[in-house]
Amino acid sequence: MTRRTTHIGGRTVRIGMLTGGLLLLVLIGIAWRAESAGWFLLFPLLLLGLLAAVALGVLAALRHV
Amino acid sequence: MEQQTERSKVAVRWLVAAVLFAAVAYLKRGGLLTVPWSTIVALTAAIVVLNATYSVILRTSAPRWLKYVTTGTDLIIISLLVWFTGGSGSVFYYTYFIVLVSNSIRYGMPMALYVATVYNVAYVLVLLFTPPSGDLTIEAVKILTFWGIALYAGYLAMRFQRQSRIMQSYEETIAGLRAQAAGPKGSAP
Numbered sequence: 001m002t003r004r005t006t007h008i009g010g011r012t013v014r015i016g017m018l019t020g021g022l023l024l025l026v027l028i029g030i031a032w033r034a035e036s037a038g039w040f041l042l043f044p045l046l047l048l049g050l051l052a053a054v055a056l057g058v059l060a061a062l063r064h065v
Numbered sequence: 066m067e068q069q070t071e072r073s074k075v076a077v078r079w080l081v082a083a084v085l086f087a088a089v090a091y092l093k094r095g096g097l098l099t100v101p102w103s104t105i106v107a108l109t110a111a112i113v114v115l116n117a118t119y120s121v122i123l124r125t126s127a128p129r130w131l132k133y134v135t136t137g138t139d140l141i142i143i144s145l146l147v148w149f150t151g152g153s154g155s156v157f158y159y160t161y162f163i164v165l166v167s168n169s170i171r172y173g174m175p176m177a178l179y180v181a182t183v184y185n186v187a188y189v190l191v192l193l194f195t196p197p198s199g200d201l202t203i204e205a206v207k208i209l210t211f212w213g214i215a216l217y218a219g220y221l222a223m224r225f226q227r228q229s230r231i232m233q234s235y236e237e238t239i240a241g242l243r244a245q246a247a248g249p250k251g252s253a254p
Binding site: 047048 | 168178181182186189191193194201202204205206208209212216
C-alpha cells in the first residue's frame with residue numbers, strides 16, 4: 001500500500017516563504033507601533049499564516065513536499 | 066475518555082474558583098482592590114452555575130462541543146475578573162495560564178490554538194475597555210508570549226499523544242504474541 005504525496009512546486013514554496021516574511025514584518029510592526037490594542041486582534045491570523053509559511057519552508061528544506 | 070477529562074476539569078474548576086474567591090476577598094478586605102462585592106459575588110455565582118450545569122451534562126455523556134464551551138466560558142470569566150481588577154495590571158492575569166496548560170496538555174494542539182485565539186480576542190477587549198497607562202508594546206509582547214507558550218504546550222502534547230499511541234500498539238503486539246506463544250490449551254504433543 002503506497003501513500004500518495006502531494007508535490008508542491010518551488011515557485012509555491014518561494015511565494016509561501018515571501019508571504020511568511022511579510023507577515024512577520026507586519027506582526028513586528030503592529031507589536032511595535034500600534035496606537036490601539038484593536039490591532040492585536042490580527043495576531044491570530046498573522047501568527048497562523050506565519051506558522052504555515054514556516055512549516056512549508058521546513059518541509060521544502062527536508063524535501064518532503 | 067472525554068467525559069472523564071471534563072469531569073476532572075469540573076473538580077479542578079471548583080478548587081480554582083474557591084482559591085480565586087479567597088484571594089479576591091482577601092485583597093478586597095485589605096483595600097488593595099476596588100471591585101465592588103456585588104461584582105465578586107456575581108462572578109462567583111456565574112462560575113458556580115456554569116460548573117453545576119457542566120456536572121449535570123456530564124452525568125450522562127460528554128458532547129463533542131462541551132470542551133470548547135467549558136474552555137471558552139473559563140476564559141471569558143477570567144477576562145471579566147482581569148477587567149474588574151485592573152485590566153493589564155491585574156494580579157489575576159496569570160490565571161489564563163491555568164486554562165492554557167490544563168487544556169493544551171489534555172487535548173493537544175487544536176485546543177492550544179483555540180485557547181490562544183479566544184484569549185487573544187478576550188484580552189484585547191479587556192485592553193480596549195481599560196486602556197493601559199504604559200506602552201502598548203508590552204501588551205503585544207504579553208499576547209505573543211502567551212501564543213508561544215500555547216504553541217509549545219500544544220507541540221509537547223502532540224508528541225506525548227503520539228508516544229502513547231505507539232506504546233499502545235506495542236502493548237497490543239506483545240499481548241498478541243503472548244497469546245500465540247501460549248497456543249490453544251491441550252494442543253501440545
